[in-house]
Amino acid sequence: MDTVGAIDDAVAEVGKALLGKEAQIRLALCCLLARGHLLIEDLPGMGKTTLSHALAAVLGLAYRRVQFTSDLLPADILGVSVYDRNDASFTFHPGPIFTQVLLADEINRTTPRTQSALLEAMAEGQVTVEGETRRLPQPFFVIATQNPIHQSGTYPLPESQLDRFLMRLQLGYPDAQAERQMLLSSGAQQTPEAVLRRCLSPGELESCRAAAAEVHVADSLLDYLQRLVGFSRERPEFAVGLSPRGALALLNCARTWAFMNRRQHVVPEDLQAVLPAVAAHRLVPSGDYAGDGHALVDLLQRSVDVIRP
Amino acid sequence: MKRDPAAGTLIPRNALVWIIISQFALLAPHLLRLPLWLVLVYLGTAVWRLLVFQGRASFPGRLVRASLALGGCVAVFLSYGNLLGLEPTVALLLIAFAFKLLELVKPKDAYVLLFLGYFICVIGFLFSQDILFVLYSLFTLVLVTTGLVALHRPREDRFRLGSLRLPALMLAQAFPLMLVLFFLFPRIGPLWTVPVKSHAAKTGVSDFMRPGDISELSQSDDVAFRVQFDGDIPPKSELYWRGLVFSVLEEGAWRSLRYNELPGLELRPPPVEPEGEPLEYTVLMLPTQQNWLYSLRYAQPAQRGILSTADYRLYSPVEIEEQLQYRVRSWPLTALDPELSDWRRETELTLPEQDNPATRELAQRLRSEAADASAYVDSVLQHFRDQPFVYTLQPPLLTAENSMDQFLLQTRRGFCEHYAYAFVVMMRAAGVPARVVAGYQGGEINPVNRTVIVHQFDAHAWAEVWLEGRGWVRIDPTAAVSPDRIELGLEEAVAAEGSFLANSPLSPLRYRGVNWVNMLRLRYDALTYRWQSWVTGFDGEEQYRLLQDLFGSIRAPVFAGAILLSGLVVLIPVGWLLLQHRRPRPLPPEQRLFLEFCEQMRRQGITRTTGEAPGSFGRRVAREAPKLAGWAMELTEAFEQLAYGGKSRDAAAYRQQLAGLRQRLRRVPQSGSER
Numbered sequence: 001m002d003t004v005g006a007i008d009d010a011v012a013e014v015g016k017a018l019l020g021k022e023a024q025i026r027l028a029l030c031c032l033l034a035r036g037h038l039l040i041e042d043l044p045g046m047g048k049t050t051l052s053h054a055l056a057a058v059l060g061l062a063y064r065r066v067q068f069t070s071d072l073l074p075a076d077i078l079g080v081s082v083y084d085r086n087d088a089s090f091t092f093h094p095g096p097i098f099t100q101v102l103l104a105d106e107i108n109r110t111t112p113r114t115q116s117a118l119l120e121a122m123a124e125g126q127v128t129v130e131g132e133t134r135r136l137p138q139p140f141f142v143i144a145t146q147n148p149i150h151q152s153g154t155y156p157l158p159e160s161q162l163d164r165f166l167m168r169l170q171l172g173y174p175d176a177q178a179e180r181q182m183l184l185s186s187g188a189q190q191t192p193e194a195v196l197r198r199c200l201s202p203g204e205l206e207s208c209r210a211a212a213a214e215v216h217v218a219d220s221l222l223d224y225l226q227r228l229v230g231f232s233r234e235r236p237e238f239a240v241g242l243s244p245r246g247a248l249a250l251l252n253c254a255r256t257w258a259f260m261n262r263r264q265h266v267v268p269e270d271l272q273a274v275l276p277a278v279a280a281h282r283l284v285p286s287g288d289y290a291g292d293g294h295a296l297v298d299l300l301q302r303s304v305d306v307i308r309p
Numbered sequence: 310m311k312r313d314p315a316a317g318t319l320i321p322r323n324a325l326v327w328i329i330i331s332q333f334a335l336l337a338p339h340l341l342r343l344p345l346w347l348v349l350v351y352l353g354t355a356v357w358r359l360l361v362f363q364g365r366a367s368f369p370g371r372l373v374r375a376s377l378a379l380g381g382c383v384a385v386f387l388s389y390g391n392l393l394g395l396e397p398t399v400a401l402l403l404i405a406f407a408f409k410l411l412e413l414v415k416p417k418d419a420y421v422l423l424f425l426g427y428f429i430c431v432i433g434f435l436f437s438q439d440i441l442f443v444l445y446s447l448f449t450l451v452l453v454t455t456g457l458v459a460l461h462r463p464r465e466d467r468f469r470l471g472s473l474r475l476p477a478l479m480l481a482q483a484f485p486l487m488l489v490l491f492f493l494f495p496r497i498g499p500l501w502t503v504p505v506k507s508h509a510a511k512t513g514v515s516d517f518m519r520p521g522d523i524s525e526l527s528q529s530d531d532v533a534f535r536v537q538f539d540g541d542i543p544p545k546s547e548l549y550w551r552g553l554v555f556s557v558l559e560e561g562a563w564r565s566l567r568y569n570e571l572p573g574l575e576l577r578p579p580p581v582e583p584e585g586e587p588l589e590y591t592v593l594m595l596p597t598q599q600n601w602l603y604s605l606r607y608a609q610p611a612q613r614g615i616l617s618t619a620d621y622r623l624y625s626p627v628e629i630e631e632q633l634q635y636r637v638r639s640w641p642l643t644a645l646d647p648e649l650s651d652w653r654r655e656t657e658l659t660l661p662e663q664d665n666p667a668t669r670e671l672a673q674r675l676r677s678e679a680a681d682a683s684a685y686v687d688s689v690l691q692h693f694r695d696q697p698f699v700y701t702l703q704p705p706l707l708t709a710e711n712s713m714d715q716f717l718l719q720t721r722r723g724f725c726e727h728y729a730y731a732f733v734v735m736m737r738a739a740g741v742p743a744r745v746v747a748g749y750q751g752g753e754i755n756p757v758n759r760t761v762i763v764h765q766f767d768a769h770a771w772a773e774v775w776l777e778g779r780g781w782v783r784i785d786p787t788a789a790v791s792p793d794r795i796e797l798g799l800e801e802a803v804a805a806e807g808s809f810l811a812n813s814p815l816s817p818l819r820y821r822g823v824n825w826v827n828m829l830r831l832r833y834d835a836l837t838y839r840w841q842s843w844v845t846g847f848d849g850e851e852q853y854r855l856l857q858d859l860f861g862s863i864r865a866p867v868f869a870g871a872i873l874l875s876g877l878v879v880l881i882p883v884g885w886l887l888l889q890h891r892r893p894r895p896l897p898p899e900q901r902l903f904l905e906f907c908e909q910m911r912r913q914g915i916t917r918t919t920g921e922a923p924g925s926f927g928r929r930v931a932r933e934a935p936k937l938a939g940w941a942m943e944l945t946e947a948f949e950q951l952a953y954g955g956k957s958r959d960a961a962a963y964r965q966q967l968a969g970l971r972q973r974l975r976r977v978p979q980s981g982s983e984r
Binding site: 216217220264265272308 | 463465897900918919920922923924925949950952953954955
């Protein structure tokens with residue numbers, strides 16, 4: 001299986017830039033292969049930006065990076081029409097969003113108004129500026145990073161926008177060995193994109209997606225998936241359960257995950273592997289359990305633990 | 310956000326709301342018989358508790374609670390004059406129920422309160438077992454249960470009416486069991502008696518009649534009893550429901566003979582020969598707190614526990630505290646007392662010394678003009694017809710002394726008891742044995758279910774005269790004055806006067822002219838009859854009869870077996886339905902095989918956790934028991950291929966793969982056990 005080998009290559013390649021985070025890298029790739037937008041959330045300095053840069057590099061896609069700040073305006077992302085004196089007409093100057101991979105750094109530092117400017121682009125692959133709808137290049141991914149919500153100076157993303165992200169990843173501290181290796185190699189002052197090799201062509205990307213869609217899903221697996229989703233809807237710990245869109249996202253990711261693991265059918269492990277990344281940001285904990293996001297992941301883990309596949 | 314460790318043990322808001330709602334719902338049916346300040350108590354405690362919930366007030370201290378409890382007792386005492394008896398104790402209970410709200414801190418308090426609610430729900434049946442009240446009680450039952458359910462719901466739950474659904478469903482599921490218990494649970498007699506009925510006034514005709522008593526009773530539209538005839542209903546003018554016989558006139562009032570006044574030989578009714586075809590009917594009597602029963606004349610009870618008295622009435626040795634259903638056979642043509650004993654004759658002729666001289670004089674004059682006793686009766690009735698006597702619900706008051714002189718010669722306005730009184734006095738004064746009979750006359754025929762409804766306003770008094778060779782003959786002097794009373798009923802008889810049910814403007818009986826109101830009333834009455842004869846009338850006797858019909862003879866083991874068996878008959882289908890609902894679909898064969906594998910591994914010491922995916926478990930087995938690694942991985946893969954793979958869904962290939970999996974499962978590597 002050729003393309004799967006290319007994916008493994010890509011994982012290894014990104015692993016060079018972000019040490020000791022293979023699981024998260026695989027999930028991130030899974031998300032992009034499933035045509036989803038990715039949200040990376042963690043404390044500053046954990047390697048969020050590095051990961052997103054590296055992902056764009058190994059996929060060989062055109063990318064732009066936008067640093068979101070509180071004074072960023074929608075036009076700064078989408079583009080503006082400027083009066084051209086020579087032509088005596090308005091010319092549209094496309095914004096950074098007209099790219100294949102948009103790195104939206106620290107997306108929750110900007111105002112909701114600017115955040116929502118991304119909404120149409122993420123949902124429909126097009127933007128409407130000054131009444132004119134323009135297609136974005138294909139494929140189009142948003143890889144956004146954000147700081148944990150309780151940090152100061154943040155505007156939490158509304159649920160509707162969180163829902164547009166297929167996965168949310170948390171990186172966490174690296175283990176001691178990986179960290180030491182990173183410290184040792186800190187001398188090299190090269191950006192990842194300069195070092196990393198492109199592993200997947202756009203054509204391969206497309207064929208991966210087609211192949212993942214072919215992966216078989218058995219009835220018994222759908223039963224399991226529905227039990228997992230049902231758990232989030234019934235339990236009092238969750239104020240809001242997983243939506244049907246969430247269930248669909250879960251199935252898509254599980255398919256892609258199965259494909260990445262060289263299987264032609266989805267097994268319960270695939271669902272369990274992608275569940276926290278796909279589901280956690282779509283759930284709202286109820287009052288008594290309102291804590292940080294990690295508590296939610298624990299709850300999800302418990303749902304995995306108590307439901308027999 | 311810091312979490313209060315005790316937060317989980319407080320009453321959820323929703324439960325509190327439902328508790329308060331059910332408290333008011335439980336209070337409502339008692340409002341008419343309890344002092345109104347109880348409502349203020351309920352409002353006060355509810356507001357207080359809600360303020361506590363909002364954090365704007367605090368729970369009362371021990372001193373406040375003690376003084377509230379004491380104050381409640383004092384208030385009840387002031388309202389009733391004592392603390393015993395049914396109504397004061399119910400009032401005390403309801404006050405305690407309200408005050409308990411102020412102690413509602415933890416869920417355990419809520420349990421106490423709600424279980425008390427169930428008890429109060431039952432208390433209502435001491436006062437009424439009407440079908441509407443029973444329906445209302447079912448409603449309060451659902452409300453209390455909703456409180457109980459809300460206690461177990463998440464704290465965030467909002468108040469919504471949909472919460473009633475689950476408790477209603479739960480109670481509906483208990484319904485078949487309720488039926489079984491209703492029909493089969495032994496009706497155990499009271500272990501001790503408390504004077505619960507002290508509250509209930511004696512109703513209906515009393516054994517003491519003074520002029521004006523029955524006209525007073527006629528103001529009431531309550532139902533006295535209902536009768537279902539097996540055959541045709543006799544004409545209204547023949548429906549004289551005998552209840553009491555007044556043989557003694559004392560101090561201007563009639564009363565019946567007391568048991569200890571009867572000589573030994575007179576205790577039993579003199580035997581008579583029944584004549585003609587009997588009327589068979591069932592009487593469903595509402596509680597009167599009295600002993601006498603009503604029947605048409607010459608009645609024989611067809612039921613144990615009902616006695617016949619010497620004057621041919623039916624009598625119950627215990628007071629009718631609950632509704633009573635009894636079957637009677639009557640021979641209306643039978644002559645009563647064909648031979649009059651000396652003692653009886655003397656008793657039925659006795660008048661107080663030297664009263665009503667004018668009446669005696671009139672009687673003697675008419676008697677001397679008549680050929681025999683029978684002709685004398687006719688002439689007295691003729692006297693009533695000829696003179697300007699008026700039948701009225703509003704007779705003038707008579708003086709205590711020589712009241713009949715005053716009635717016969719001056720006022721000439723009276724109700725049935727006046728005429729019966731005067732008639733009997735005139736008979737006795739002329740040496741004809743006579744007595745006053747009280748009971749009800751007529752009744753309303755309900756076309757819906759062919760019952761005769763006898764209301765309190767049908768109360769009536771008439772006379773019986775003993776004539777040689779004919780025994781006791783019924784004479785109704787009222788019929789002479791107002792034939793309408795007998796033919797059509799009280800309403801028509803006093804129509805001109807407009808006094809029928811003048812004090813109860815809302816009684817549906819006043820609107821019999823409005824067709825649909827009347828139909829609705831009659832239908833509801835038919836329903837009530839059915840309810841009373843089937844549900845509230847289902848006593849130990851009825852139960853015994855039912856079981857006898859079902860099993861022939863009844864012995865303890867049969868009875869116990871019937872209870873157990875019918876319990877099972879009800880519970881098994883319900884349980885089966887519930888299990889069907891809950892049971893997961895049967896596992897496909899490959900799943901069963903994999904579970905077998907898991908079981909084998911458990912015996913080896915590797916237990917699969919509930920949520921562990923098959924693949925993860927296979928790898929764990931491989932890791933923890935390296936000797937089994939190859940086998941376990943192969944087996945797991947084969948299983949995953951079968952369970953989740955999509956290729957070989959055609960039956961033959963599937964069976965082959967399944968067989969392969971089964972074979973693999975049998976070939977456990979022997980070395981595996983020495984892990």
